[in-house]
Amino acid sequence: xxxxxxxxxxxxxxxxxxxxxxxxxxxxxxxxxxxxxxxxxxxxxxxxxxxxxxxxxxxxxxxxxxxxxxxxxxxxxxxxxxxxxxxxxxxxxxxxxxxxxxxxxxxxxxxxxxxxxxxxxxxxxxxxxxxxxxxxxxxxxxxxxxxxxxxxxxxxxxxxxxxxxxxxxxxxxxxxxxxxxxxxxxxxxxxxxxxxxxxxxxxxxxxxxxxxxxxxxxxxxxxxxxxxxxxxxxxxxxxxxxxxxxxxxxxxxxxxxxxxxxxxxxxxxxxxxxxxxxxxx
Ligand SMILES: [Zn+2]
Numbered sequence: 001x002x003x004x005x006x007x008x009x010x011x012x013x014x015x016x017x018x019x020x021x022x023x024x025x026x027x028x029x030x031x032x033x034x035x036x037x038x039x040x041x042x043x044x045x046x047x048x049x050x051x052x053x054x055x056x057x058x059x060x061x062x063x064x065x066x067x068x069x070x071x072x073x074x075x076x077x078x079x080x081x082x083x084x085x086x087x088x089x090x091x092x093x094x095x096x097x098x099x100x101x102x103x104x105x106x107x108x109x110x111x112x113x114x115x116x117x118x119x120x121x122x123x124x125x126x127x128x129x130x131x132x133x134x135x136x137x138x139x140x141x142x143x144x145x146x147x148x149x150x151x152x153x154x155x156x157x158x159x160x161x162x163x164x165x166x167x168x169x170x171x172x173x174x175x176x177x178x179x180x181x182x183x184x185x186x187x188x189x190x191x192x193x194x195x196x197x198x199x200x201x202x203x204x205x206x207x208x209x210x211x212x213x214x215x216x217x218x219x220x221x222x223x224x225x226x227x228x229x230x231x232x233x234x235x236x237x238x239x240x241x242x243x244x245x246x247x248x249x250x251x252x253x254x255x256x257x258x259x260x261x262x263x264x265x266x267x268x269x270x271x272x273x274x275x276x277x278x279x280x281x
Contacts, residue, residue, distance in 0.1 A: 041259040045250035051228035054266040063276040065157035072164040074098040097127035103224035121172040129161035165224040209239040
C-alpha cells in the first residue's frame with residue numbers, strides 16, 4: 001500500500017514542484033516502513049503470514065485434537081541415513097520413521113552440523129505416530145496405571161507425533177536406554193537445546209511450561225515449526241500453545257478491523273474441546 005501511494009504521486013510535475021516535494025516528505029514521515037498490511041488492513045503480529053506455514057504451526061493437544069484421518073504428507077526417514085553424507089539421523093533397526101519433508105531435512109542438517117561441531121551423533125528414537133498407534137499406546141498406559149492418565153502418553157489425536165513434525169531425539173549412545181533427565185546433560189542434548197531454533201525446531205514440552213502444555217517435561221521431544229516461528233518463540237519464551245493463542249488473537253484483531261477472512265483462514269485453529277477457552281481469546 002505504501003509503495004503504491006508513492007508510485008502514483010506526480011513526481012514530474014512542472015509546476016508547483018516544491019509543494020509536491022513537501023507533500024512527498026510528509027507522506028514519507030507518515031509511513032511506517034515495517035507495517036504489514038493485507039488488502040489495506042493492518043496486520044499487527046510480529047511475524048507476517050508468509051513467515052508462518054499453517055501446517056508447521058498446527059497444534060495437537062487434548063484441547064485441539066487431530067482428526068483420526070489426519071495423515072500429513074511425509075517422507076521416509078531411513079534406518080542408516082548416516083551413511084549418506086549429510087544424513088546422521090537413524091531409526092531403530094528394521095524400521096522406518098516418517099516425517100514431513102521440511103522437518104526431515106532440517107533434522108538431517110542439524111545432525112550433520114552437530115557432528116561437524118562436536119563430533120557427536122544423534123538418534124531418532126520416535127517420529128510420526130499414526131492415530132491408531134497412539135490409541136493403542138494410550139490404552140496400554142491406562143491399563144498399566146489403574147486406568148489413570150499420568151501425563152506421559154497423549155490421548156489419540158492429542159499427540160504432537162501425529163503431526164509428522166515431532167521427533168524424539170537422543171544421543172546415539174542412548175539409543176537403547178530410556179530417556180531421562182541425566183541424558184539431558186549429555187553434550188548432544190545441550191547442543192541441541194542451544195541450536196535447534198536455528199533449524200526451525202523448538203523444545204515442545206519445556207520445563208517452565210508444564211501447566212500450559214499439560215505434558216510432563218520432555219527435553220528430547222523437538223518439534224519443527226519453521227525457522228522464523230522457532231526464533232520468535234525462543235526470543236519471547238513461548239511454548240507452541242502460547243504462540244498459537246497469540247496468533248489467534250492477532251487474527252481476531254485483523255478480522256475486527258475488516259480484514260478479509262480468506263487471507264487468514266488457513267491459520268485459524270479452533271479448539272475441538274468445546275469447553276476450552278484459550279486465555280488470549
Ligand atoms: Zn515425543
